[in-house]
Amino acid sequence: MIEMINISHEYDGEQILHDISLIIPDKKFIVITGESGSGKSTLLSIISTLLKPTKGELLFDGTLIKKIPNINHFRNQKIGFVFQFHYLISHLTIYENIEMVTKRPRAEIEELLSKLDIAQLANKYPDQVSGGQRQRGAVARAMINRPAYIFADEPTGNLDSKNSQMVFDLLRKLDATVILATHDLSRIESTDRVLSLKDGKLC
Numbered sequence: 001m002i003e004m005i006n007i008s009h010e011y012d013g014e015q016i017l018h019d020i021s022l023i024i025p026d027k028k029f030i031v032i033t034g035e036s037g038s039g040k041s042t043l044l045s046i047i048s049t050l051l052k053p054t055k056g057e058l059l060f061d062g063t064l065i066k067k068i069p070n071i072n073h074f075r076n077q078k079i080g081f082v083f084q085f086h087y088l089i090s091h092l093t094i095y096e097n098i099e100m101v102t103k104r105p106r107a108e109i110e111e112l113l114s115k116l117d118i119a120q121l122a123n124k125y126p127d128q129v130s131g132g133q134r135q136r137g138a139v140a141r142a143m144i145n146r147p148a149y150i151f152a153d154e155p156t157g158n159l160d161s162k163n164s165q166m167v168f169d170l171l172r173k174l175d176a177t178v179i180l181a182t183h184d185l186s187r188i189e190s191t192d193r194v195l196s197l198k199d200g201k202l203c
């Protein structure tokens with residue numbers, strides 16, 4: 001379970017998020033939506049522990065994040081990230097990009113690639129496959145260590161509608177808490193909860 005208590009955030013003295021409190025139970029598919037500039041990425045960065053809020057508390061399973069001694073270790077163990085621009089390493093193959101973040105055996109990596117329908121591309125480099133295939137590679141990398149939480153910020157921002165649909169469906173079906181920030185709700189079939197942001201407030 002993730003809890004946010006009275007979270008506010010300022011950049012350079014300008015308040016961007018206003019007093020946000022919410023509870024996210026385990027294994028839910030949560031979508032954060034709102035117009036460009038409404039604060040989605042800021043909120044997602046805070047929930048995912050990457051950005052320390054100006055005010056308020058963040059807890060994972062009842063533990064204050066600021067009290068966790070080794071936050072990098074915590075992130076590696078528990079959290080997977082997917083971003084708009086896939087951030088796969090260009091001089092490594094799709095397979096090698098996943099291999100480098102995990103101790104899981106080859107068979108398990110291959111099984112995951114099959115599940116995402118990119119097994120045949122394992123030995124290709126990121127710029128040799130389509131945008132949608134690359135993004136599925138990035139999702140595979142986020143999933144391979146079976147994190148309890150997956151955070152995705154506009155993961156379909158540069159994909160066409162068919163590939164967007166595929167990435168959304170994939171995220172929706174994961175056996176994890178998935179929190180997705182997107183300005184485009186139209187292709188998301190179902191969610192456990194939609195958080196709408198307007199000018200940094202939940203509405």
Ligand SMILES: Nc1ncnc2c1ncn2[C@@H]1O[C@H](COP(=O)(O)OP(=O)(O)O)[C@@H](O)[C@H]1O
Pocket residue numbers: 011012016034035036037038039040041042043
């Ligand atoms: N690192 C930053 N420094 C200063 N202002 C920022 C920074 N990141 C975002 N902002 C501002 O915060 C507001 C919310 O941005 P953001 O969280 O990226 O919204 P969204 O993801 O919904 O487009 C915008 O006005 C943006 O310009």
Ligand SMILES: [Mg+2]
Pocket residue numbers: 040041042153154
């Ligand atoms: Mg954003």
